[in-house]
Amino acid sequence: MARIPESELILNPDGSIYHLNLLPEMISDTIITVGDQDRVARVSRHFDSVEVQVAKREFVTHTGYYKGKRISVVSTGIGTDNIDIVLNELDALVNIDFVSREPVEAEDRISLKIVRIGTSGSLREEIPLGSHLATEYSMGLDTLMQFYPLMETGFETEIAVQLQLALGIGFLPYCVKGSDLLREQVGKDMIIGNTFTCPGFYAPQGRLLRLQPKLEDVIGKMQAFEYDGVRFTNFEMETAGIYSLGRLLGHEVLSVNAIVANRITHQFAENPDQIIDDMIVKVLDRV
Numbered sequence: 559m560a561r562i563p564e565s566e567l568i569l570n571p572d573g574s575i576y577h578l579n580l581l582p583e584m585i586s587d588t589i590i591t592v593g594d595q596d597r598v599a600r601v602s603r604h605f606d607s608v609e610v611q612v613a614k615r616e617f618v619t620h621t622g623y624y625k626g627k628r629i630s631v632v633s634t635g636i637g638t639d640n641i642d643i644v645l646n647e648l649d650a651l652v653n654i655d656f657v658s659r660e661p662v663e664a665e666d667r668i669s670l671k672i673v674r675i676g677t678s679g680s681l682r683e684e685i686p687l688g689s690h691l692a693t694e695y696s697m698g699l700d701t702l703m704q705f706y707p708l709m710e711t712g713f714e715t716e717i718a719v720q721l722q723l724a725l726g727i728g729f730l731p732y733c734v735k736g737s738d739l740l741r742e743q744v745g746k747d748m749i750i751g752n753t754f755t756c757p758g759f760y761a762p763q764g765r766l767l768r769l770q771p772k773l774e775d776v777i778g779k780m781q782a783f784e785y786d787g788v789r790f791t792n793f794e795m796e797t798a799g800i801y802s803l804g805r806l807l808g809h810e811v812l813s814v815n816a817i818v819a820n821r822i823t824h825q826f827a828e829n830p831d832q833i834i835d836d837m838i839v840k841v842l843d844r845v
C-alpha cells in the first residue's frame with residue numbers, strides 16, 4: 559500500500575496525531591464524542607479510573623474504564639469542519655500504521671463504535687425540553703460532502719432532493735442514516751428522530767437576532783417537510799458529518815440529542831446540564 563507522506567498524515571514530534579495529540583494506544587474502540595470540551599470531564603467523572611487525559615485546542619480526550627468497559631470521550635468543538643478533523647484522525651489512529659505510514663490491510667481494519675452526545679433544538683412542539691432523542695436520518699446542510707464520494711441510498715438522495723426543492727436552496731444537501739445497531743442498543747426508549755445538521759446556529763437554524771434571513775420562514779418549511787414518512791425533528795451542527803464520514807470509513811455511528819431548546823414554543827431549558835447528565839449515564843450504561 560502507498561506510504562502516506564508527512565504533509566498528509568501529520569505526526570507531532572512525540573509521534574501523536576496532529577490535532578488530537580493522541581497516540582494509537584490512547585484510545586478505545588468505543589468512543590463518545592461531545593461538542594463542548596468541558597463536557598468531557600462530565601462524562602469521565604463517572605469512570606472508575608481515567609488512564610489518559612490529553613488536550614490540544616478544543617480537542618480534549620479522556621480514556622478510562624466504566625464498569626469494566628474501556629471508553630474514550632473526545633470533544634469535537636462545533637461544526638462539521640471540526641468533525642472532518644476528528645473522524646479522520648480517530649480513524650487514522652486505528653487504521654493507519656504510524657511507523658510505515660501505510661493503511662492497515664482490509665482484514666485488520668478496526669470499526670469504531672462512535673456515539674455523539676450533543677445538545678439540540680427541537681423543531682416540534684411535541685418533542686419538549688428535556689427529551690432524549692436518537693437520530694435515525696441526518697440531513698447535512700453544510701458542504702462537507704461536496705468533497706467526499708458519499709454513497710447515499712436512493713431513498714436518502716430522494717429525501718435530500720425533495721428538501722432542496724422545499725427550501726428553495728441552491729445546493730443539494732446530503733442525507734445519511736446512522737447505525738441501526740447502535741440506535742437499537744443505545745437509543746432504546748429515546749425518541750427516534752431525524753436531524754438537521756446546520757452550518758451555523760443563527761440563520762441556518764432560522765434564528766434571527768439583528769440580521770434578516772435570506773430564506774423566508776425556514777423553520778416553517780423545515781417543520782412542514784415530509785418525504786415518505788420521514789419528518790425532521792431537531793437542529794444541531796455535527797451529526798450529518800459524523801454519519802457520513804462514519805459510513806465512508808466503516809465505523810458504527812450514532813448521535814443522541816439532549817433537547818435544550820424548543821424552537822416552536824420558544825423555550826430554552828432552565829437546567830440544560832441536568833438533561834445532558836442524565837443522557838451521559840444512559841449512554842455509558844448501554845454503549
Ligand SMILES: O=P(O)(O)O[C@H]1O[C@H](CO)[C@@H](O)[C@H]1O
Pocket residue numbers: 592593594635636637675676677678759794795796
Ligand atoms: O452541545 P454540542 O455537542 O456542542 O452540540 C450543539 O451545541 C452547539 C451549538 O450551541 C453545536 O455544536 C450543536 O451541535
Ligand SMILES: O=c1cc[nH]c(=O)[nH]1
Pocket residue numbers: 677678679680759763793794795818819
Ligand atoms: O437550538 C439549538 C440548541 C443546541 N444546539 C443547536 O445547534 N441548536
